[in-house]
Amino acid sequence: MAYTSGQDQNSLWRTTRQILLGVIVLICLALFILWRIDSPRVERLQMAVADAVLPSLEWTTRPAAKVTSMVQDFQSYVRVYEQNEELRRELQAMNGWHEAALQLEQRNARLRALNNVQLSPQATFITGEIMAEGAGPFSRSGLLNVGSENGVMDGSAALDGLGLVGRISGVGEETSRVIFLTDINSRVPVILQPSGQRAILIGDNTDAPLIDFVEDTERVQAGDRVVTSGDGRVLPADVLAGQVIVSANGRLRLRLAADYQQLRFVRVLNYRPRPAIDQPGGLITDEQFFFGEEPE
């Protein structure tokens, strides 16, 4: 009696297990398909998890950052002499730039006074720290400790002090996820200067993203500046991304202006795209409102 019931229980248990396994496999596949079809919804779930995990990330990130900076400090200590020379040279160059900047600043102030320019108050930014990274073959992205509570919006540009780092994709309450330009899913519309051609920046998990869809590659030279074009109204225009380099097989790539080696803090631009003017004004075509009323 005891044996049979044990065996019964066993086989019952086994069947339950198999059903459970089947259900789990189905859930996984369903989630994957949902993620492929409607990623914003799954992303919201993902950011909710990130919000919940953030406190424990603090525990791991701080010591790791400390150790990394110690190692870097030690490395710089080892080559302190070279660095000193380098800094001297840089300082000399900087003196020249300093002078130029001062003059430009004065000139700018004069011109602005003449013009009575109003700078856009919308171009503010908030700085966040990278708390976690997804650095596998599937993604190059980071989790920032600023979120919708701090005014971060989906699609905002993320920069370090020097250039574009990536784009915000997925915002939680206290966290947001930045997709780096090197991520295989990253596509950014850019303009190559001075030729003024439009192109798309395509991440491919390497340190130098591809520049593709250039109309006339003859007119592009290595060292050309690459800035965002603002097409698609996701990223603001004229944010520096880097310089063109030509790889060994003749393809155009980008040397990133942002210093990815020392990336820890990231600025998120609080940028709202301006309303597009794609119609003639209502004033000329037909009279939609009288002068006393406000439009809409």
Next chain:
Amino acid sequence: MTRRLTRILMLALTGFASILIVAVPVQPGATQWPMPDLLLMLCCYWVLRRPDCAPILVLFALGLIADMILMRPIGIGALTLVLITELLRAQIRTLRDTAFPLEWLTVAMLVGIGMLLQMALLWISLGTLPMPVEMAQYAGITILSYPAVALFCGGILGLRHRTSGKISYSNYLGEG
């Protein structure tokens, strides 16, 4: 029973810790080598040592959390984790008496198949595929981390094969 619950809790905590270790931004953006999938290795080791203390639901939950935090394609990481551990669970009687290198080889093969499965699912759904070299690097570094995980679990957590003296009827039922 409490012992078993403690073990399960321990698996959940170590699993979560391994996700966090992988997520630590050492040089975000400029990573030369991907971090290994420590969670997968941990779960493989755990399932082979204490199958009754590695419930499939806990493994599934850990896999899903890892997918979400490490920003991998949602769902297929958890799927691979669950499938690989189930395959190992089915082979547990044969693998119990084999030497560690052979066990390592088995795990390595399963990891390779798992990566192929992930690539295939992404390919079918018309996703952007990483380069095969990168996947190979990722698989390789994951496989290489298995002895380290084994050392940690065996040495520090004291998780080894149950010796024959300890096998009891309840253990037998638990493994069945």
